[in-house]
Amino acid sequence: MVNCSCAGLDPSIDMPTVNLQDIAHEFPDVEEILERSISEWLGLNDVQKISLQDLPISDEPVTDFASGLYRFVRTSQLDDHEWPLVSRRKTREETPLRFDLSRIDLGSASGVPGDTFERQVYKPNPLNVYGHYVIAHYMRHNVGTEPFSDDDSGEDDNEVSERSESQEEVPVTEDELSDDSIQPVEDETQGEEEQQGLENEEADPVNEEELSVDSVEPVENESQGEEEQGSVNEEDDPVNEDHGLELTIQMQIKLTIKTT
Numbered sequence: 001m002v003n004c005s006c007a008g009l010d011p012s013i014d015m016p017t018v019n020l021q022d023i024a025h026e027f028p029d030v031e032e033i034l035e036r037s038i039s040e041w042l043g044l045n046d047v048q049k050i051s052l053q054d055l056p057i058s059d060e061p062v063t064d065f066a067s068g069l070y071r072f073v074r075t076s077q078l079d080d081h082e083w084p085l086v087s088r089r090k091t092r093e094e095t096p097l098r099f100d101l102s103r104i105d106l107g108s109a110s111g112v113p114g115d116t117f118e119r120q121v122y123k124p125n126p127l128n129v130y131g132h133y134v135i136a137h138y139m140r141h142n143v144g145t146e147p148f149s150d151d152d153s154g155e156d157d158n159e160v161s162e163r164s165e166s167q168e169e170v171p172v173t174e175d176e177l178s179d180d181s182i183q184p185v186e187d188e189t190q191g192e193e194e195q196q197g198l199e200n201e202e203a204d205p206v207n208e209e210e211l212s213v214d215s216v217e218p219v220e221n222e223s224q225g226e227e228e229q230g231s232v233n234e235e236d237d238p239v240n241e242d243h244g245l246e247l248t249i250q251m252q253i254k255l256t257i258k259t260t
Contacts, residue, residue, distance in 0.1 A: 016060030019048075019068040027053055037069045037137060044097040047122045062138065065106060065117045070136045077119065077206040078136045098123045108141075114142040 024034035030050045033042065042050075058070045062079035072078055083102035090096035099122045106115040120137045124130040 017058040017062055017070060018056040019070060020055055021067075021069050024057075027028075027055070029053065034069065038067060041120055041139075042135070042137060044091050044093050044095075044121065047097055047124050047135055048130065050135065051124045051133065057133065062136070065104075065140055066138065067140050068138045070138075072134050072136055074123070074132045074134050078134075079138075081117075081119075083119070096127070112142070116141055116143050 020034050023037055024031045027034065027050075030053050033046045033050055036042075038044075055071045058072055059076065059145075061077045062070060065081070070078070081104060083104060085102065087101045088098070089101050090098045099120050102119045102121075104117045106117050107113050109115075116137070117140045119139075122135040124133075124135075142207065173207065
């Protein structure tokens with residue numbers, strides 16, 4: 001059953017799912033937003049406004065592949081479709097609107113190239129203002145056709161937003177949902193070290209001549225220095241050549257006498 005406290009809906013009628021687009025005229029304060037949701041994804045202000053309305057709450061999952069806008073309790077099963085990828089996103093406002101983005105390619109099943117079924121699940125906060133509800137927004141379209149564009153519809157939920165609140169959200173392209181589109185974040189510490197290293201090299205460049213083998217001066221050996229000092233001493237006190245010759249002659253005479 002559907003929680004139908006709003007005007008125009010009989011709580012006794014069994015309505016497991018209520019497409020809010022079909023009853024837009026019953027809510028004049030947000031009628032324009034509900035009608036616009038047929039062809040456009042909703043932004044932060046749109047979701048906040050309709051979340052404050054006493055809209056019917058669907059309690060059974062969506063079963064068909066058709067466009068629509070539904071209000072669910074956060075813990076409810078939204079549909080029985082198998083989504084290959086759920087991307088958690090947020091809009092670019094300072095206080096962002098968080099939503100889950102999913103997509104199914106129906107081209108192979110329907111035989112229509114580009115036939116695509118998308119879902120955005122809006123999660124308005126804070127809960128004490130908007131309640132424990134989500135808005136499930138479904139669109140079926142052909143990729144690349146109006147009113148959809150190839151611009152991104154927000155950013156990953158773990159990224160920091162610096163853009164203005166006035167920026168409108170549009171659907172995410174298939175390239176943005178692929179793993180190859182994820183760009184690695186550069187390590188700030190590594191960048192600082194590399195920058196510091198470049199600055200040090202520029203401030204104190206190395207002279208190639210200083211690194212050459214020929215420019216290295218050998219360390220003087222202390223023992224070699226002492227030997228050279230001994231040579232100097234010998235020059236200061238030379239041996240008397242005549243006296244040495246005389247001693248040699250005397251020794252030869254002694255040897256001659258001894259042998260005879």
